[in-house]
Amino acid sequence: MRAFRLLLLVLAMALPLGAAAQQITVSAAASLTDAFKELGPKFEATKPGATVRFNFAASGVLLQQIGQGAPVDVFASADQETMGRAAEQKLIDAATRRNFASNALVLIEPARDAVGVQSLQDLAGAGVRKIAVGKTATVPVGRYTRQVLEGAGLWSVLEPKFVQADSVRQVLDYVARGEVEAGFVYRTDAAVMSEKVRVAFAPTTATPVSYPVAVVADSRQKALAGDFVAFLSSDPAREVLARHGFGKP
Numbered sequence: 001m002r003a004f005r006l007l008l009l010v011l012a013m014a015l016p017l018g019a020a021a022q023q024i025t026v027s028a029a030a031s032l033t034d035a036f037k038e039l040g041p042k043f044e045a046t047k048p049g050a051t052v053r054f055n056f057a058a059s060g061v062l063l064q065q066i067g068q069g070a071p072v073d074v075f076a077s078a079d080q081e082t083m084g085r086a087a088e089q090k091l092i093d094a095a096t097r098r099n100f101a102s103n104a105l106v107l108i109e110p111a112r113d114a115v116g117v118q119s120l121q122d123l124a125g126a127g128v129r130k131i132a133v134g135k136t137a138t139v140p141v142g143r144y145t146r147q148v149l150e151g152a153g154l155w156s157v158l159e160p161k162f163v164q165a166d167s168v169r170q171v172l173d174y175v176a177r178g179e180v181e182a183g184f185v186y187r188t189d190a191a192v193m194s195e196k197v198r199v200a201f202a203p204t205t206a207t208p209v210s211y212p213v214a215v216v217a218d219s220r221q222k223a224l225a226g227d228f229v230a231f232l233s234s235d236p237a238r239e240v241l242a243r244h245g246f247g248k249p
Contacts, residue, residue: 032211134166
């Protein structure tokens with residue numbers, strides 16, 4: 001009887017370890033928050049006993065965390081540049097890298113008391129005092145924004161009006177709260193707060209807004225991480241991504 005109780009104790013102690021062994025952490029761009037939160041349970045349903053944890057932030061911030069040794073299994077970025085840096089630093093398994101979604105840059109205004117911006121040139125007007133933009137060093141939407149404004153010869157002209165944001169969702173919040181007259185976000189972000197912000201127009205970006213994903217090189221759950229990467233290209237995942245406004249890769 002004593003030996004049996006000891007066996008039960010050993011099994012009880014082992015169960016949490018087994019469960020932990022079936023858990024992956026996915027670090028994903030802030031703009032993927034709503035879609036990935038819906039995708040998590042759907043993926044778990046295909047892998048009984050597996051769980052997915054998400055960490056959402058600006059892509060550049062996530063890359064810094066991974067570089068500093070954060071225990072991450074999958075990295076999903078909002079741009080190719082950040083994922084390219086991850087590959088150069090050998091932080092991802094390059095063979096697993098693939099594109100899974102696309103998006104579009106839009107200029108938004110508060111739904112109430114909007115200035116009525118109709119073009120990039122209108123941003124230079126006196127009615128627009130503050131413009132929320134993502135930090136170009138770490139936030140992909142900030143780099144897309146800079147490309148567009150530099151192409152129009154407006155970056156340096158508008159720079160005094162910029163309110164720097166740590167993520168695309170912070171840009172969205174600034175506009176939704178009416179703290180700025182305009183801001184650059186992705187089409188999918190604008191849809192999240194469609195009652196509080198309005199899309200003024202969608203400027204053409206020189207670089208397509210494309211989302212790559214890859215297994216992190218130091219992942220201890222590479223098989224399960226690889227399954228999640230593959231799942232993002234499945235029909236159920238594409239349906240969820242499309243419903244949240246993401247396009248095909």
